[in-house]
Amino acid sequence: MTTGAGTETKLRRDAADNHRRLLEAAVAEFSEQGMDACVEQIAARAGVGIGTFYRRFGTKDALVERLVTDLLDELVGSAERRIAAGDGDGLESYLREVATALVHHRGVLARLWSGKPAEHAERLRPLMLQLLAHAQAQGTIRPEVGGNDISVLMWSLRSIIEITGAAAGVACQRQLDFVIAGMRPGAEPLRHPALSDRARLKAEHRTPSRH
Amino acid sequence: MTTGAGTETKLRRDAADNHRRLLEAAVAEFSEQGMDACVEQIAARAGVGIGTFYRRFGTKDALVERLVTDLLDELVGSAERRIAAGDGDGLESYLREVATALVHHRGVLARLWSGKPAEHAERLRPLMLQLLAHAQAQGTIRPEVGGNDISVLMWSLRSIIEITGAAAGVACQRQLDFVIAGMRPGAEPLRHPALSDRARLKAEHRTPSRH
DNA sequence: GCTAGAGTGGAGTTCTGATTCCGCTTAGGT
């Protein structure tokens, strides 16, 4: 649940403790201040000096990447669990879980769907496609819906979450109500083509704003 | 089309020219670099010195606010045009126009739905509500849909646009296909409550990240 | 064509926040 990369060479007890505390402080601080939260604040909140922060993470960017990786691990785990369950509305449940996870990690969403860890995001795609295919086989999602439609849907949650802050959970679930309703077999026909794979790939490799 | 505030005390011809060029350069630079585009770059792109930039706008922030105001004027104009037209799918057409406008001004979206110009955004709301009411009276949108649902929908476009960059137009229209389909009278019932007015107001007054 | 004053350019200043450095502390093996 905590991580996947194994670069942790058993720390001294106090050090391990500081490490954990830094991670918690970072999540909190990023949630509140956005990605501009400054390192000094994070360290202060964790009750350690800046030096300790840098000994542990090397760079503010490395910290963010670590948080993003944790989040992706969570999303992957969630997808796998849904696939294992094998019920008809697996995709819908999955999307709702994704929304919840994103809300919880709202501080680092700006880095989630682009930049380096895009490789990680690739890990998610086949699982998502599998859930989609299953839902379509069960007839709960109409056949014209493609994987890129689901990607766009997930992307769209980011700004809702960043704008609504505390109320993000409600806002996302309601939005999912509408989008999913629009993806059901009985819904009105689609007027526009889906995003192309080429465009999706370009989007996933874009390096966004900051630094 | 250019603006609404009338603080422009007829400039010397060359100055007016530089002013226009700065505005264009700013839109371009923000679109490409995001809100972190630096003033020096903008000035360079416009072919003027930094001094000129500051004489004209006083502050980077003032420039952004000006661009946001222009965008809102455009959105208001669009809504008024739709209301005047009075056809049944006014809301849908309006939303699609909004998407197009947002794509064009993608550089400043981060400042659009929050911060100071929230007052301006208030100008938009009654128009949007009117379009919604009309659509519901015509039976093209189901009655459970509320104004806040439309707000959330507009917010959701921001991250789609920022992530997809050049392909944003396609992505947004397709997403609108789904959401609007989900808002039709025949669509599946909604499972979750809409965002409360209180939460929406809080969201609109949030001061986001930067500065 | 001349002149006043609006406009200009861009080096220098200031501010903010990331990152480095190093002498001091402390866990934990013996």
Added chain:
DNA sequence: ACCTAAGCGGAATCAGAACTCCACTCTAGC
């Protein structure tokens, strides 16, 4: 209890970008 390398704190350094200032250059009214 002692020793030593892992850890720690935080002042000092560095970097990047916003913003200021002022000697100099043109536009436009005469």
